[in-house]
Amino acid sequence: MIILALETSCDETSIAILENKKVLSNITISQILEQQKYGGVMPSLATKLHLKNIQKVLSNALSEAKISPEKIDYIAYTEKPGLIICLQIGKIVAETLSLYLNKPIIPCNHLEGHIYAKFPGLALIISGGHTQIYQLDNHLEFILLGETFDDAIGECLDKSAILLGYNYPGVGRIVSKENKNLNANNLACSLQYTMAEILTKKLKNAWLNSQAKTIIIGGGVIANKFLRDYLTNKIKKWDKKIKIFIPEVKYSTDNAAMIGILAYYKIKLLSSIQY
Structure with missing residues (x-):
């Protein structure tokens, strides 16, 4: 089972590719340097940077995992909680990939994802x-x-x-x-x-x-x-x-790998599919 997971709840644009529970790639671009001058995360800027970075992150995630889009079985994304306009970017990309590849989509909770890192x-x-x-x-x-x-x-x-x-x-x-x-x-x-x-x-x-x-x-x-x-x-x-x-520091901050792990269990336990 190959899962592509997206995380855009705040100021990290992250996409991971997993084979069952194994992380094949986890590419994240942080916005810290751009957001520093505002003393925190400005939602409108975060959204613009998600739009700017999402294609690069997706391309690098697929390349590092050595997986073609056609081999993906499920698309997972962070549905909530988070900054609404940032979450929408991940949702739109996930829905677009789901329609294009004709694959099921799995909405995930960001906080549950942090737990499923371990x-x-x-x-x-x-x-x-x-x-x-x-x-x-x-x-x-x-x-x-x-x-x-x-x-x-x-x-x-x-x-x-x-x-x-x-x-x-x-x-x-x-x-x-x-x-x-x-x-x-x-x-x-x-x-x-x-x-x-x-x-x-x-x-x-x-x-x-x-x-x-x-x-x-x-x-x-x-x-x-x-x-x-x-x-x-x-x-x-x-x-x-x-x-x-x-979790390791790279899996402690917002990242798509944790969303992929959560999606794996949601798929496995809620669909009664045995892997």
């Missing part, structure tokens, strides 16, 4: 727009246990970076600017540590209630090395038998 277990998603904890008892069965009331962790880090005089994105940045009234270095360190403590506390409460044997942490913010190390070390102290799955 599965199964108790899942913590920390991304630019979402901070959520899910319980996963079976494939495609997601129970939301808790989420932030206001800004997600990623938004807080990015806004803090701007306030301290640094460009978007704030994830993983080392703040060294100081002035007479503020030690920005200490403030940045304290902010990051406090976030890690809160995440650990909430995740541990969820684990104590579920006694999950596997914990998955996904989303763009887990590209932050401090958070990766801090959460990993804390979880290991709860129970040495817990399996911790944190």
Whole structure:
């Protein structure tokens, strides 16, 4: 089974080709440099850049995977959540390919995709727009246990970076600017540590209630090395038998490979096709 997956929910244009669960290619073009001067993602600019980059990404994904379009069996794309006009780009491209190739189309949830970068277990998603904890008892069965009331962790880090005089994105940045009234270095360190403590506390409460044997942490913010190390070390102290799955950085940020993996399970489990 060959799946072509598209991800355009925010500021990454990404297309992946998968053979069942094996990633043959995962091509992503980020818009960070173009969006920096606005201090965050401007939807209208993001849409223009998706349109500019999508053909190149598609061509490179097919080339790297050494797959011709005719061999594709399914087209998957990110349906929600995300920036509406950005999501529309992926949907239109997916529908066009589906019609042209006469292949089924699989709409996918972006957050479920972050979870399916590694599965199964108790899942913590920390991304630019979402901070959520899910319980996963079976494939495609997601129970939301808790989420932030206001800004997600990623938004807080990015806004803090701007306030301290640094460009978007704030994830993983080392703040060294100081002035007479503020030690920005200490403030940045304290902010990051406090976030890690809160995440650990909430995740541990969820684990104590579920006694999950596997914990998955996904989303763009887990590209932050401090958070990766801090959460990993804390979880290991709860129970040495817990399996911790944190995707590689390239699969932590928005990417089409995770959407392809999610689509694989949706196809396999919902269509009763055996592979």
